[in-house]
Each structure stands twice: as C-alpha cells, then as structure tokens.
Amino acid sequence: xxxxxxxxxxxxxxxxxxxxxxxxxxxxxxxxxxxxxxxxxxxxxxxxxxxxxxxxxxxxxxxxxxxxxxxxxxxxxxxxxxxxxxxxx
Numbered sequence: 592x593x594x595x596x597x598x599x600x601x602x603x604x605x606x607x608x609x610x611x612x613x614x615x616x617x618x619x620x621x622x623x624x625x626x627x628x629x630x631x632x633x634x635x636x637x638x639x640x641x642x643x644x645x646x647x648x649x650x651x652x653x654x655x656x657x658x659x660x661x662x663x664x665x666x667x668x669x670x671x672x673x674x675x676x677x678x679x680x
Contacts, residue, residue, distance in 0.1 A: 638673070645670045 601624075634641075649666050652658045672678050 642670070642673055645673065 645666060649663060649670070652663050652666070
C-alpha cells in the first residue's frame with residue numbers, strides 16, 4: 592500500500608476515530624481508499640467537462656419527441672450539485 596499504510600494502521604485509525612472497527616463486510620470498502628482518491632482526482636480534473644456535457648445533454652434531451660421528464664430532472668439535479676458552492680470542492 593502507498594505511504595506505508597497497512598491494514599492494521601487503517602484498523603487502528605478507524606478504532607480511534609470512529610470508536611469501533613468495521614465488520615468483515617465493510618472492510619472491503621475501506622481497503623479501497625486509494626480508488627476513492629483517484630476517483631476524486633478524476634472528478635476534479637473533469638469538472639468543467641461535466642458542466643459542459645451536462646448542459647449540452649439536457650438541451651439535446653429537450654429536443655427529443657417525448658423525453659423522460661424524470662431522466663432530465665436527474666441530469667438537472669446533477670448540474671445543480673456541480674454548481675452548489677457547499678458541495679463544490
């Protein structure tokens with residue numbers, strides 16, 4: 592693991608920070624923290640592309656004969672989240 596982080600160090604950190612250690616089903620998720628960091632980096636790198644694509648895609652959906660209102664609303668919600676100052680890093 593990078594930066595000399597071992598499973599035991601993560602376990603000890605969780606025990607100290609949360610007051611308990613994760614059970615066997617939750618361990619799988621916490622052991623993939625590097626994946627989460629890479630995903631966050633990709634998100635930040637592509638933030639502008641997400642905004643541009645989302646705006647274009649919503650307009651394109653609006654030109655369809657009978658677009659799904661639910662689907663369009665989900666994309667609009669995604670764009671709202673992207674532009675929300677409390678959620679933006």
